[in-house]
Amino acid sequence: MPTPSLETLAAWIRTESPTHDSAGVNRMMDLAAAQARGAPIAVERVPGRQGLGDALVLRAGPQTAEPAILLLVHLDTVHPVGTIDRELPLRIEGDRLYGPGVYDMKGGAFLALEAFKDVARAGTATRPLVLLVTPDEEIGSPTSRELIEDHARRAAYALVAEPARDGGRIVTARSGIGRFDVEVRGRAAHAGTRHRDGRNAIHEAARQIATIEAMTDYERGITTAVCMIEAGTAVNTVPALCRFSVDLRIASAAQGDELASAILGLEAIAPDFEVHVEGGLNRPPYDRTEEIDRLFAHARGLAAVLGIDLASVPRVGGGSDGNFTAALGVPTLDGLGIDGDGAHTHHEHGLVSSIEPRRHLMRRLLETL
Structure with a gap:
């Protein structure tokens, strides 16, 4: 040959x-x-x-x-x-x-x-x-x-x-794979003179990210990772918007249903914020x-x-x-x-x-x- x-x-x-x-x-x-x-x-x-x-x-x-x-x-x-x-x-x-x-x-x-x-x-x-x-x-x-x-x-x-x-x-x-896009909306404000009026979308996103990362369970073959994040308009402005992506890996179809439901069902943790999630399983196990x-x-x-x-x-x-x-x-x-x-x-x-x-x-x- x-x-x-x-x-x-x-x-x-x-x-x-x-x-x-x-x-x-x-x-x-x-x-x-x-x-x-x-x-x-x-x-x-x-x-x-x-x-x-x-x-x-x-x-x-x-x-x-x-x-x-x-x-x-x-x-x-x-x-x-x-x-x-x-x-x-x-x-x-x-x-x-x-x-x-x-x-x-x-x-x-x-x-x-x-x-x-x-x-x-x-x-x-x-x-x-x-x-x-x-x-x-x-x-x-x-x-x-x-x-x-x-x-x-x-x-x-x-x-x-x-x-x-x-x-x-x-x-x-x-593993099976899921991909999700999360958008957190808060309220913009001047970071100095109107700080109290603002609702920092990055801060709420951090709370959401902690929740998502806590879903990782190595024993069950489940991992979650936030790999990209986008937020902010200026160094002196409380950000009203934060977007980030979530990577999910699962070992079974049942886990996919469970974790996808949990991620898609995320709700604001602090008051005066909105959380919107889109996405789903990308590849089956x-x-x-x-x-x-x-x-x-x-x-x-x-x-x-x-x-x-x-x-x-x-x-x-x-x-x-x-x-x-x-x-x-x-x-x-x-x-x-x-x-x-x-x-x-x-x-x-x-x-x-x-x-x-x-x-x-x-x-x-x-x-x-």
Whole structure:
């Protein structure tokens, strides 16, 4: 099997594609579609919505009524345009390939597409194969969730090329995710001459944040975090408005209902304030089932033949599009992408030595499921 050029992957990394830069994301879609050429792969381009980029649906293998193998990748990243010229330049240091999005998840998308092409050219698939390339995973897949779930309902298995964890281990369970926006309204006043008349929205928000943070329960697998806050108009004005966002992670659907109800039901603690909350669950929990156990055992056996000691991590807090497929009852393996570290940071890198073994493993999965 020929080794795919690292220069091709480098071109992907040079093409910066933060989620909300639809032009950059679409340039990535152009590169992926071009890379599929020369193999018996049907390429469908799905126009973007809500100002986001396009999606690609690639099909190969026998086109029968047999349930497909669904392979999921995304080409959007979290790094703003210009990161490659400043904080995270493209470079190789030993086995480490640095660059924005290389670990999460252009490296995984690259090796998944190469494996998909290998199987398409060899004609060794026994089921229809669908590779879905999405533009908005990093913000919760608002425009691609419907597409993912539609294909998942017609799939026998789902494979997700998100990055490997902790030295190459794959993912078989993920937390569910909720996102909420909270707005606190008080009353503006001069901070010196009319302090008594003011109702400080930041102060009330602090009380609300303490309530929200207290919902964290590590034993139950529940975390809450206020990660962004916006307030104030001037240094000498009691602020009338404060907005903040809430990140919720839960281990079960019942916890999601419980915590979402609690957050959406927040009320003002002090008098003369108003509290408004919007949002809800963004991704359902991804639970490890008996079917996923069997799928993992199959993957572990294939990996052993390739000289890979494949292991899985416990439930991880981060979500992926695998949450959607698993919640529909589709046996799902995640974290099949590149090994490395530093997702979403300025030391993000992938391990070059992991690309070929994991490409081979992906190929064997596509051929044997």
